[in-house]
Amino acid sequence: DTGVSQDPRHKITKRGQNVTFRCDPISEHNRLYWYRQTLGQGPEFLTYFQNEAQLEKSRLLSDRFSAERPKGSFSTLEIQRTEQGDSAMYLCASSLERFFGPGTRLTVL
């Protein structure tokens, strides 16, 4: 257990539905990162926060994706109008060493 938690651990949804994931980082870490990992691949960077400020967003983060980190604590990642191609493991990490949470596995039917 790295101290980073994610909720839910699994999410199955129908195409077109919206989903929201939550990440709770290690409390004293001010950097928080989101990654996406598809089967057989390494994780790919999506976005990161320094406290509450979102400082960089990958081109992978289409306009259907939005991430927030109110008050610089937990973070949420929302996907609107899900597509089957969004099926992946969504990973959250905190600090420069990137202590990763267990991930949320999304399946879009």
Add this chain to the structure above:
Amino acid sequence: SQQGEEDPQALSIQEGENATMNCSYKTSINNLQWYRQNSGRGLVHLILIRSNEREKHSGRLRVTLDTSKKSSSLLITASRAADTASYFCATDGPRCEKLTFGTGTRLTIIP
């Protein structure tokens, strides 16, 4: 896009043998890190080596870094069945903002 490439893509060895995995990357780095991932689980941070370091040890792990060749290796000595997992290298740039992963090596330890 993936920054690095791990080599080999898959490796099977007998328990007790040493396992060596290699990673190559393309651009200048600040740090290089190795992670382990068990099937369907999150990533576990193993070791970080800075660009001005050449070798680092942690228990049964030994990591080397050759910035002139843009490559790193991870050696696991006296392998155990519990070492069965995928291993990824990851690099970040000068501002340590974005960690870029390789494609991973799938290691299987045969009891």
